Amino acid sequence: MNIFGNTIQSLELGLNYSATKGKTIAQNIANIDTPNYKAKNVSFKEVFSNVKAQNIGAYQTDERHIDFKNRSTHTGVFNYANFRYRHDGNGVDMDKEQSSLAANQIYYNAVVDRLNGKFSTLQNVIKGGR
Template identity: 65%
Template sequence: MNIYGSTISLLERGLDFSSAKGKVISQNIANVDTPNYKAKHVSFKQMMHEAQSRPINAYRTNELHFDFSSKVSKAGIAKYADFNYRQDGNGVDMDKEQADLAANQIYYNALVDRLNGKFNSLQNVIKGGR
């Protein structure tokens, strides 16, 4: 029996996405002066597709049950290959990266607040409403 429901696991996946996006944005900002560096981005659609294609560990009690094995791939990080923002071939737009970083931070904080609310509710139930 799962006492958490699926909400906590969905919030965890959202935090994973936000963390990956934050790392990519930080790499882009750190390489703003690197010649020929191509900016990277994290695709939510690609991460969801890859999460659905990950294998599920399941014990098959009958050969007629579904086989859950499938291929595992890396995170949904892609490069803007043909985009040059500056003369030196660098593809990082600092204004866009800073705006994305701020939006990602707001998204991350909202997920953390929601997760804290879930844990506070569980704690309240465990204490018996006291």
């Protein structure tokens, strides 16, 4: 019996996304003074589409059709290859990174809060509503 459906798994994926985004932002901030370093970002759309593709099978009427089950996993991390923010070729904008870090922290806290709510509900059920 699955009490929560796929909610906990979805929240886990949200935490994984937030952790990957946090690591990427930290890497960008750490390389603020590195010449020719290009800033990286995490695309939720890429992460979501890859997870969705892994869980959905494809009906193939031709061998040339794409088999979604065999797609390689992609973290959704990409860099801005042609973007230069400073004269030394560095592509990191510190203000943007700090705002992304704050937004990611808010997202992370919201997911953790929701996960705690699910566990509190489960604990309440185990105790019999007392």
